[in-house]
Amino acid sequence: MASRYFPSSTAAQQWGRSSGATGSVTAVGGGAGRGGIQYRFDYTMPQRQGGGPSYGQTMTNIQQSDEEAKAANLARYKEAKGKYEQIETMFSPGGDFGKGYSAYLAQAKSEDVARGTQSLVSSGLYGTTQAAGLGTQWEKQVGAPARLKMEDVRTEKYGEALRGTAGLIERREDVGPNYALIAQLIQGKYA
Amino acid sequence: MAVSISEAITYRRWVGVANDKLYYEDLGVAAGNKTELVAARNDVDTSDQLVMFEAFQKAIVVNGTNLKIVDFANTKLTITALTTAPTRGSIVTQLSSNATMVVDFVNTTKTEIYGYTTFGTFVTTGGYTLSGGGMIPDATRVPSAVAQASTTPLWYDYTVYPGGASGSLPAKAYLGCLYRGCAILSGNPNNPEQWHKSRQANIFDYAYAAGDAQSPVAGGNADAGEIGDICRSLIPYRDDYLVFGCANSIWVLRGDPAIGGSLDEVDLTVGMYGSHSWCFDGDGNLFFWGTNGIYVMKKDFGGVENLSEISLPELVEDEAANPETHRIVLEYDRKRRGVVIFITKLSDGSNSNYFLSLSKPTQGITPESYPDECGVYSSVYYDANDKSLQGVLLGCKDGYVRWFLDSAKDDDIGGSDQAINAYVVYPLIKLSEEEDHEGKLTSLTIELGGGASGGAHGDTDGVSYDIHVADDAETLIEDIKDGATPLATGTLTGPGRKKIRPRCRGAYLGIKFYNSEDTETFIINKVIGTIVPAGRIR
Numbered sequence: 001m002a003s004r005y006f007p008s009s010t011a012a013q014q015w016g017r018s019s020g021a022t023g024s025v026t027a028v029g030g031g032a033g034r035g036g037i038q039y040r041f042d043y044t045m046p047q048r049q050g051g052g053p054s055y056g057q058t059m060t061n062i063q064q065s066d067e068e069a070k071a072a073n074l075a076r077y078k079e080a081k082g083k084y085e086q087i088e089t090m091f092s093p094g095g096d097f098g099k100g101y102s103a104y105l106a107q108a109k110s111e112d113v114a115r116g117t118q119s120l121v122s123s124g125l126y127g128t129t130q131a132a133g134l135g136t137q138w139e140k141q142v143g144a145p146a147r148l149k150m151e152d153v154r155t156e157k158y159g160e161a162l163r164g165t166a167g168l169i170e171r172r173e174d175v176g177p178n179y180a181l182i183a184q185l186i187q188g189k190y191a
Numbered sequence: 192m193a194v195s196i197s198e199a200i201t202y203r204r205w206v207g208v209a210n211d212k213l214y215y216e217d218l219g220v221a222a223g224n225k226t227e228l229v230a231a232r233n234d235v236d237t238s239d240q241l242v243m244f245e246a247f248q249k250a251i252v253v254n255g256t257n258l259k260i261v262d263f264a265n266t267k268l269t270i271t272a273l274t275t276a277p278t279r280g281s282i283v284t285q286l287s288s289n290a291t292m293v294v295d296f297v298n299t300t301k302t303e304i305y306g307y308t309t310f311g312t313f314v315t316t317g318g319y320t321l322s323g324g325g326m327i328p329d330a331t332r333v334p335s336a337v338a339q340a341s342t343t344p345l346w347y348d349y350t351v352y353p354g355g356a357s358g359s360l361p362a363k364a365y366l367g368c369l370y371r372g373c374a375i376l377s378g379n380p381n382n383p384e385q386w387h388k389s390r391q392a393n394i395f396d397y398a399y400a401a402g403d404a405q406s407p408v409a410g411g412n413a414d415a416g417e418i419g420d421i422c423r424s425l426i427p428y429r430d431d432y433l434v435f436g437c438a439n440s441i442w443v444l445r446g447d448p449a450i451g452g453s454l455d456e457v458d459l460t461v462g463m464y465g466s467h468s469w470c471f472d473g474d475g476n477l478f479f480w481g482t483n484g485i486y487v488m489k490k491d492f493g494g495v496e497n498l499s500e501i502s503l504p505e506l507v508e509d510e511a512a513n514p515e516t517h518r519i520v521l522e523y524d525r526k527r528r529g530v531v532i533f534i535t536k537l538s539d540g541s542n543s544n545y546f547l548s549l550s551k552p553t554q555g556i557t558p559e560s561y562p563d564e565c566g567v568y569s570s571v572y573y574d575a576n577d578k579s580l581q582g583v584l585l586g587c588k589d590g591y592v593r594w595f596l597d598s599a600k601d602d603d604i605g606g607s608d609q610a611i612n613a614y615v616v617y618p619l620i621k622l623s624e625e626e627d628h629e630g631k632l633t634s635l636t637i638e639l640g641g642g643a644s645g646g647a648h649g650d651t652d653g654v655s656y657d658i659h660v661a662d663d664a665e666t667l668i669e670d671i672k673d674g675a676t677p678l679a680t681g682t683l684t685g686p687g688r689k690k691i692r693p694r695c696r697g698a699y700l701g702i703k704f705y706n707s708e709d710t711e712t713f714i715i716n717k718v719i720g721t722i723v724p725a726g727r728i729r
Binding site for chain 1: 399400401402403406407408409410411412413414415416417419442448449452453454455456
């Protein structure tokens, strides 16, 4: 049987769960509830069949916990990245951004050209090339500037989405094994 | 500091076309001189309709498929063909000579550049390459020839600017004018209702529907959905409006159709005869030969008024002028304050003309005719720099340019002079206040102009008279027109008062004064008669 001292019973119990040791915890030192108390953990390590402590099991448990944590972290990362990519797609060329405004422009062009044609009839110029040029003129004066402005906005939003994705990627850190814990375990095995 | 000022004046030049040749007033020789532009010989067809108008120091010739330019301002550089012409309005510079020009036009094959030289002199020296304006290839072409319009006017085809972005001219045109800085063409027989307006300030651009305020425009004159009426004349008035004189209607374009303009019908029942059958007076009123006579359209476009329907109700039928065989030209004579109407048969120059006096004391329409050689095919009021050359110029059948000269008493028919057969029929006089009574003219005093013989005022030459009487006015005028034997006739000579005692009896009396002698003309100041009652009409 071996013993170890901990500042609290909780710490002793946690160590017991993580190491696989079994035993009892006893308060030693000053009066109960007063400073200076330590908790002695009298324990024995589980024996495999054929004898010896099961550090392999411990390592397996540690590795399993580590991998579970890593998997959860990766899943969360992928979910977040997926959201950013959705935003990128929305603002990328050919994406859904501006479709509503484009439909509005088409409607406005139809109405404006119709009004312009009526105006030409009133001024006697319907029989001239001015009537045929109304659509072109509208595009030059209204349609093209509006579409260019919308393109500027789309480009800006697309840039923001790309920056968000880049930031997400930049902030993610890969976490390696806890070498301090492993050292403790080894130390504990040979203590 | 001394100030040196060089006076710069604008020069007006006369340009005319006759017998398939083009002539211009060469001020370098003398004011009024007529010099042939040899390069234009046989490039125009004067047997076909031809119109010319001024635009940007050029004369544009519109003669069917012969669309030409006489250029009085530019420099012409002849080069090996370019791939891309310099942009119109750009600056082209010549290496070493440092001459620069503002490009105005490049021909279709891109072998001639026309531009206004702003500095230096272009030369043909080897190595002195041209660059600028986006021409391709740049800095490789050396002019093989340089021609200055100031030496001899430049003559070239009127086409659109090369490059494919300037549209195209109509295949044919017989009408043309300048309006608001735009060239207007019409009269294509395949589309006689169409007119074509170039870009403002660029007569080489006809790319319609460009969408800007100076855009070229083509169109017709009709209500929406209808085909337009046939254009017969293009009549610009300053930069304010353009009148289309059509076969059966009159239209007016106000402003520019590319921005804010309007096209309205003035009259849908009166048409215009032809491309020259109109003129403006000094007040902006438009006179023209129309469907039923001589019309005026006031400046406010309040409609058209027939000026000849009362005095000459059958004028159009009597003249029987046909656009295929006759030319009708109207010209406002600002010196004599009236409109001259020339009706000339194209084949032989025979003519029948009228003077519409707008001066209040002499308002009315008087007929006149000229020798066939003097039949008028075209006219223009030439506001020459030389005041002695200002006046109405008449392009005549024999190729001469003539004008009205107050001091001349005969018509110049080229190799000789021809006497003028001048006459006047005084208003018919009813010799009795009673409808069925006659009167008797017992004496007639004619005051001939010139005061006393000699003296400061010019004296009249002799004048003959015929006195006719009849029982009714129509018979009387018929006798005068038919040249019936007058009741009394004679000749008066010298200035001053002349008294005769004709003793003519009748219900109506008519007097005709006339003179058809060489180098003679007559002036009558006053005619006074004494009439006494003579009983019932027998």
